[in-house]
Amino acid sequence: MILIVCVDDHNGMMFNHRRQSQDRVLRADILELTDGKKLWMNAYSRKQFAESDAEKIRVDETFLDAAGDGEFCFVENADVSGCAERIEEIYLYRWNRDYPVEVYFPVDLSVWKCVETKEFAGSSHEKITRERYTR
Structure with missing residues (x-):
């Protein structure tokens, strides 16, 4: 499976049981x-995505188990530590900001290789960085 995760400058994902941020341009980039x-x-x-995107999205509370090889998983509040061996690639979207954080992205990126970086302006963030990691 291929993970898509949004993180702050300290790899934080959530605070107070909520996502740190969201951005419509980032969602468009994910869909592309x-x-x-x-x-x-x-x-x-x-809930972040428009109804018109419904045919592109598979919703399942056990999506990390349901996803097959080469399929994408958008992870915000799910624990990926139990499926680490199944991860083929990781796309990290960095907010390039410090947010309050309680939940961190648990994957040790030091054993992964960043093979691609893309920066773009979001609708709510002047700079979002997308990094692609492979083993």
């Missing part, structure tokens, strides 16, 4: 990145 492939997420994450 995953175009033609399955994009899995839970109902919490699905």
